[in-house]
Amino acid sequence: MKSGKRTERVSWIAAINQSKMFAPLTFTGSCDRNLFENWLKIFLLPKLQQGKSYHTG
Numbered sequence: 001m002k003s004g005k006r007t008e009r010v011s012w013i014a015a016i017n018q019s020k021m022f023a024p025l026t027f028t029g030s031c032d033r034n035l036f037e038n039w040l041k042i043f044l045l046p047k048l049q050q051g052k053s054y055h056t057g
Contacts, residue, residue, distance in 0.1 A: 015044055023047050 011031060014024035023043040027035060 013039055015047075 012026040
């Protein structure tokens with residue numbers, strides 16, 4: 001039986017390049033546009049090498 005207590009949602013996002021994870025971010029709650037855009041600007045984009053192209057496969 002469930003206790004009825006709800007726990008806070010903990011989520012994370014990260015990037016993968018050459019089978020390695022980088023720019024991880026753990027956060028509470030849900031991911032909205034503002035959080036995702038800030039993750040891009042603060043965590044991901046500074047770690048990308050200039051001149052590289054990226055895509056999803």
